[in-house]
Amino acid sequence: MGGASDGTFIINEDGWIVGFEKNTPTIVFPQSVKGINVVGLSQTAFAGDTLIESVTIPANVTLDLSAGAFKNCTNLKSVSIANNTVFIPAECFMGCIKLEALTLPEALDTIGNNAFNGCAALQGLALTTNLVSIGNSAFANCGALKHVVFPASLKNIGVSAFANCTTLQEILIPDGVTQIGGYAFQNCNQATTLHLPTGTTKILNNTFSGCRLVKEIAIPNGVTEIGQEAFSDCVSATMIRIPGTVKTIGSNAFAGRPANGWMRYDDCPADAYLAADALGTAGFLLAPVNGPCHEYAKTHPGIRFCTTLTRNYVERCYNLILNRPSEEAGLLGWCTEILNGMPAAMVVKRFTDSIEFVNRKLTPSEIIEILYNTMLNRPSDAIGKADWMTRFDNGMTKDAVINGFSGSQEFLGVCANYMMTPGWIQLTYFRDMNENITAFVARCYTECLQRPWDPIGIEGWCQALITRRVTAAQVAHGFIFSDEFIAKKFNNAQFLDRLYHTYFDRDGDPAGTAAWLAQLNSGVSREVVNNGFLGSQEWFNLLARFGLKQ
Numbered sequence: 414m415g416g417a418s419d420g421t422f423i424i425n426e427d428g429w430i431v432g433f434e435k436n437t438p439t440i441v442f443p444q445s446v447k448g449i450n451v452v453g454l455s456q457t458a459f460a461g462d463t464l465i466e467s468v469t470i471p472a473n474v475t476l477d478l479s480a481g482a483f484k485n486c487t488n489l490k491s492v493s494i495a496n497n498t499v500f501i502p503a504e505c506f507m508g509c510i511k512l513e514a515l516t517l518p519e520a521l522d523t524i525g526n527n528a529f530n531g532c533a534a535l536q537g538l539a540l541t542t543n544l545v546s547i548g549n550s551a552f553a554n555c556g557a558l559k560h561v562v563f564p565a566s567l568k569n570i571g572v573s574a575f576a577n578c579t580t581l582q583e584i585l586i587p588d589g590v591t592q593i594g595g596y597a598f599q600n601c602n603q604a605t606t607l608h609l610p611t612g613t614t615k616i617l618n619n620t621f622s623g624c625r626l627v628k629e630i631a632i633p634n635g636v637t638e639i640g641q642e643a644f645s646d647c648v649s650a651t652m653i654r655i656p657g658t659v660k661t662i663g664s665n666a667f668a669g670r671p672a673n674g675w676m677r678y679d680d681c682p683a684d685a686y687l688a689a690d691a692l693g694t695a696g697f698l699l700a701p702v703n704g705p706c707h708e709y710a711k712t713h714p715g716i717r718f719c720t721t722l723t724r725n726y727v728e729r730c731y732n733l734i735l736n737r738p739s740e741e742a743g744l745l746g747w748c749t750e751i752l753n754g755m756p757a758a759m760v761v762k763r764f765t766d767s768i769e770f771v772n773r774k775l776t777p778s779e780i781i782e783i784l785y786n787t788m789l790n791r792p793s794d795a796i797g798k799a800d801w802m803t804r805f806d807n808g809m810t811k812d813a814v815i816n817g818f819s820g821s822q823e824f825l826g827v828c829a830n831y832m833m834t835p836g837w838i839q840l841t842y843f844r845d846m847n848e849n850i851t852a853f854v855a856r857c858y859t860e861c862l863q864r865p866w867d868p869i870g871i872e873g874w875c876q877a878l879i880t881r882r883v884t885a886a887q888v889a890h891g892f893i894f895s896d897e898f899i900a901k902k903f904n905n906a907q908f909l910d911r912l913y914h915t916y917f918d919r920d921g922d923p924a925g926t927a928a929w930l931a932q933l934n935s936g937v938s939r940e941v942v943n944n945g946f947l948g949s950q951e952w953f954n955l956l957a958r959f960g961l962k963q
Contacts, residue, residue: 417447428452430476433459438466438488442474453477460484467491470498478505480525487511490534494518501528503548510534517541524551526571533557540564547574549594556580563587568612570597579603584624586610595640599623605649609633616643618663625649634658639666641688650674652741657682664688670696672715675745679721681706692716699724699748702832719748726757726831733787734764736773756836757828758819761787765811777805784814789823804848807855808871812838813845843876850878853959854888860915861892878961885961886947889915893943905933909942916946918955 416425423432424446430453433440440459445451456479459465465486470476472495483489485508492506493516503525506512512532519541526548529535533554538561540547549571552558558578565587572594575581583606584598590610595617598604602625609616611633618640621627626649632639634656641663644650648669655662657680666688667676672695685705692698692706695715700706702720710718727747731739747760755763761784764770775783781801785793801814818824819837828835844851854874858866874891877883883891892898893915903911909929913921921929929942946952947963956962 417449419443419446422446422451424449424451429455430458431455433462436464438464439469440465440467441469441471442476444474451476453479454482455479456481458482459486462486463488465489468493470494470496472496478502480504481507484508490514492516494521496520499523501525503527504530507531519543522546522566524548526550527553530554536560538562540567542566545569547571549573550576553577563590565589568592570594572596573599576600582606584608584621584627588612593617593620595619596622602626609636611635614638616640618642619645622646628652630654632656632659637661639663639691641665642668645669653677656680660684661686662688662691664690666691667693669693672696675699677745678706679724697745697749697752699745717752719752720832722830722832723748723751726833727751727760729831730760730764730787734761734783735767735769751833754834757831757833758788758815758824758836758838760833762812762815762838765815777802780811781805781814784811784818788815788818788827789821790827791823804851807848807852808844808866808868808875809848809851810842810845812840812842813848816840816845842872843879844872846875846879849959849961851875853885853956853961854878857889857892857915860918861889861911862895862897863911884963885956885959886963889947890943894940905930908939909933912943912946916949916955917951 418434421435422430423434424430428450430451443451452475454476460481466488474496476496478501480502481504483506484504487510489509490511491514496518497520498518499520499522501524504527507527507530510531510533513534515535520543521541522543522545524547527550528548529552530550531554533556535555536557536559538558540563542564543566544564545566546569550573551571553573553576555578557580559580559582563586567587567590569592570590573596574594576596576599578601581601581604584601584604585608588611591612593613596619598621599619600623602623604624605626605628607627607630614636615638616636619642622642622645624647627647628649628651630644630650630653632655635658637658638661639659642665645665645668648671650670651674653676655678660682668690670693675697676692678700681700681704683704687705687709692709694713697717697719698706698710699719702722707718710716727744728739731737781798782793785791804813816838819835825835840846854871855866858864874888878888909921909926913919933942
């Protein structure tokens with residue numbers, strides 16, 4: 414068969430370069446050799462050549478590459494293909510362990526199997542905008558490959574295409590990809606971000622196994638099947654979301670997920686098939702009650718199962734108490750608290766204790782209405798709300814309402830609907846512990862000081878009375894002879910008026926007022942007159958209204 418040589422390239426009569434004579438590290442392919450137009454490069458022309466460092470195919474050169482054309486060119490560092498090549502064939506640059514710079518043609522639509530397998534020095538890869546398919550193991554074992562920009566045109570990623578790319582930082586697969594081969598990104602153990610395409614319906618075996626630093630896994634809606642060990646050993650995946658379209662999950666698909674991580678399978682279908690250890694053996698799992706996930710959790714003690722009913726209870730608290738939908742982190746945080754034993758009443762307290770709720774600056778009436786709707790699942794009734802409003806006015810807090818509602822049959826019914834433990838809350842304010850004592854102290858403020866109570870003051874007096882550090886008489890005395898009362902500079906008549914209202918809950922009668930006023934005007938001390946009121950039957954009767962004694 415005829416051919417020609419220009420002292421550098423050997424070409425056959427069909428235009429295929431079959432050999433290379435010049436001892437040089439740089440290769441720039443020509444349009445023709447000795448008048449024969451170059452059309453292709455044979456498989457044996459350069460494979461295994463350890464001298465070559467640079468290969469350039471200019472834009473004006475028509476040149477089809479062959480499988481393995483530059484395989485094991487172990488000193489090849491730079492490749493630039495600027496022509497209209499649409500296909501990089503199998504093993505074309507396989508084993509080029511020093512390849513660092515790679516420029517691919519814009520026309521390229523297919524990269525063949527093992528085309529760049531083992532190009533251990535390649536760090537960045539910008540794939541061209543017409544690329545449709547990446548073959549099996551095409552970039553496998555490219556241990557220095559940190560960044561890959563996938564084009565929107567991409568449809569297929571082959572088996573093990575990027576397996577063992579151990580420094581790849583992120584895996585952002587375009588939504589147009591419809592096929593991802595098994596093992597495609599296995600052991601990409603430095604990738605922290607993963608985006609799965611909306612165009613795929615199956616995730617095959619081991620596709621992302623060993624992606625140890627990926628933090629979130631969101632399976633797109635439309636995926637129906639997840640293969641064996643597809644995400645095994647993703648030990649940092651603290652959030653995994655699986656849509657209700659997934660019907661089959663293979664064995665060990667999520668094996669090794671972290672114990673502090675959440676898996677949300679909120680709409681797990683009743684006929685879903687979960688193979689052995691499909692959802693891992695530890696971590697939180699949010700799914701419907703009495704479905705396949707619930708049954709799975711029963712046989713895997715390390716799984717902490719949270720029902721969608723519990724989720725709904727938390728969501729309800731967000732809607733009714735904070736007047737907004739939940740955010741995922743908050744929702745799952747509350748679910749964690751509930752799994753750790755927090756009862757339903759305490760959830761309500763913690764929501765209403767939050768800065769966000771406080772910043773709503775609601776009136777007592779609005780707070781009570783929210784608690785009716787949240788805990789009793791109904792609007793307030795007039796009599797009940799009026800009673801709670803009186804207690805609020807007297808100094809009690811919303812915690813008293815929560816505790817009052819927590820024992821009601823209505824609240825127990827709400828909790829049963831959401832499979833929640835009702836529970837109760839530990840009251841921390843003394844003014845919530847005894848409504849009569851609180852009302853008595855509040856009355857001292859209004860009758861003696863003629864102003865509303867203040868939170869610090871009423872709490873202190875209630876604590877003193879409840880812990881029996883003082884008697885009711887000492888509380889009244891404390892108000893009457895307080896600096897605030899003295900600063901009012903009441904005359905004797907005004908002083909008596911306050912005593913009558915504080916101790917007897919009435920205006921002074923003419924005879925009594927005159928008698929006491931005469932004593933005060935004659936020099937009898939206010940302390941003596943005060944003690945006289947404290948010894949009266951009317952005072953004892955007033956105390957009895959509040960369940961108190963002298």
